[in-house]
Amino acid sequence: KQEVTQIPAALSVPEGENLVLNCSFTDSAIYNLQWFRQDPGKGLTSLLLIQSSQREQTSGRLNASLDKSSGRSTLYIAASQPGDSATYLCAVFGGSNYKLTFGKGTLLTVNP
Amino acid sequence: DTGVSQNPRHKITKRGQNVTFRCDPISEHNRLYWYRQTLGQGPEFLTYFQNEAQLEKSRLLSDRFSAERPKGSFSTLEIQRTEQGDSAMYLCASSLPGEGAKAFFGQGTRLTVV
Numbered sequence: 001k002q003e004v005t006q007i008p009a010a011l012s013v014p015e016g017e018n019l020v021l022n023c024s025f026t027d028s029a030i031y032n033l034q035w036f037r038q039d040p041g042k043g044l045t046s047l048l049l050i051q052s053s054q055r056e057q058t059s060g061r062l063n064a065s066l067d068k069s070s071g072r073s074t075l076y077i078a079a080s081q082p083g084d085s086a087t088y089l090c091a092v093f094g095g096s097n098y099k100l101t102f103g104k105g106t107l108l109t110v111n112p
Numbered sequence: 113d114t115g116v117s118q119n120p121r122h123k124i125t126k127r128g129q130n131v132t133f134r135c136d137p138i139s140e141h142n143r144l145y146w147y148r149q150t151l152g153q154g155p156e157f158l159t160y161f162q163n164e165a166q167l168e169k170s171r172l173l174s175d176r177f178s179a180e181r182p183k184g185s186f187s188t189l190e191i192q193r194t195e196q197g198d199s200a201m202y203l204c205a206s207s208l209p210g211e212g213a214k215a216f217f218g219q220g221t222r223l224t225v226v
Contacts, residue, residue, distance in 0.1 A: 004154070031211035043118075043203060043219040044155070051212045089154055094211055097168065099145065102154030 002027045006090055006103035013080055014111050021075040021106045023090030028071050031094030035064050035075050038087045038105070047088075048075070080110045114138060116218035118204050124224045125194055132190045133221045137206030144187050145215065146179055147203040148172065155203055161187060162209070194225045 003026045013019055023033075032051050036044040048057045048064040050073070056065040063076040077084060087107050091100040117136040125131050137144050142163050147155035158177070160168045163184035173179075176194075181187040191198055201220045207213040 032214075034215065036217070041201075041222065044205075044217040046214060046216065049212075049214045091154075091215075093215070098143075098211075099157045099160055099168065100147075100155075100205075100215055101157070102147075104152070104154045 002030075002092060002101040004090060004092060004101050004103035006088075006106050008106060009104065010107040010109075012109040012111065015080060015082060017080050017110075018076070018078050019080055019108070021077070021088050021090075021108070023073040023075070023103055025071045025073075025092045025101075027092075028068050029094070030068065030092045032092075033064075033066055033073050034091050034093070034100070035062075035073075036089040036091065038089060040087075044089065052094075077108075080108075082110045082112050084108060084110050116204055116206050116216050118202075118218035118221050120221060121219060122222045122224075124226060127196060127225055128193055130190065130192045131194060131223065132188055133202055133204075133223075135187045135189070135204030135206075135218060137186070137204070138216055140208070141206035141216070142184065142209055143207045143213070144181055145205040145207075146187070146189050147205065149201040149203060149220075150199075158189075158202075191223075194223075196225045199223055199225045 035047045050066040061078040087105040089105045091102045144161045146158040149155040161181040205215045205217045
């Protein structure tokens with residue numbers, strides 16, 4: 001059974017700081033990995049998708065890496081802003097089934 | 113708006129009542145998923161459709177839950193005889209076929225059972 005773990009569970013940083021969120025998964029036979037953002041009481045917004053054959057993806061100030069063999073991914077946020085405050089969720093797709101398995105998320109607070 | 117649409121956004125119901133939620137996926141997305149999310153947790157898989165066929169159901173989906181996707185378009189999730197433990201955010205997602213396809217989520221339906 002696929003399990004996804006996100007560390008840390010919560011993170012508070014001052015504005016402007018660079019930060020890294022971590023995600024690990026137990027079954028490396030995945031098709032892709034997605035990072036999502038969730039604002040309180042809202043749905044999920046996809047940030048980045050990394051295919052299993054890729055090592056990283058970038059979008060603006062966000063960079064996500066994937067090391068499939070070791071079951072790890074990181075989301076790097078550069079020059080954080082208060083608007084980045086949200087819960088960030090990591091999810092892996094596939095392995096033995098066609099569904100996304102999520103971690104519990106990292107609650108990020110960026111202080112002005 | 114061409115995103116995934118869910119209705120209603122919020123639902124408050126009394127314990128024991130039945131509720132039904134609707135999800136309209138992005139057109140041409142033949143995969144449709146339902147997830148449930150409780151406070152402080154990541155979304156948990158409930159069920160998955162490819163076109164009108166329900167291909168997988170989680171053990172979380174007790175016999176009080178039923179999902180349909182007639183004609184492979186919109187989907188409904190019904191909960192019968194609601195219990196307080198059913199209070200959660202119910203999320204719908206859709207995607208194109210293919211292992212690398214990106215999943216797009218709706219804004220969710222927040223269910224509160226009182």
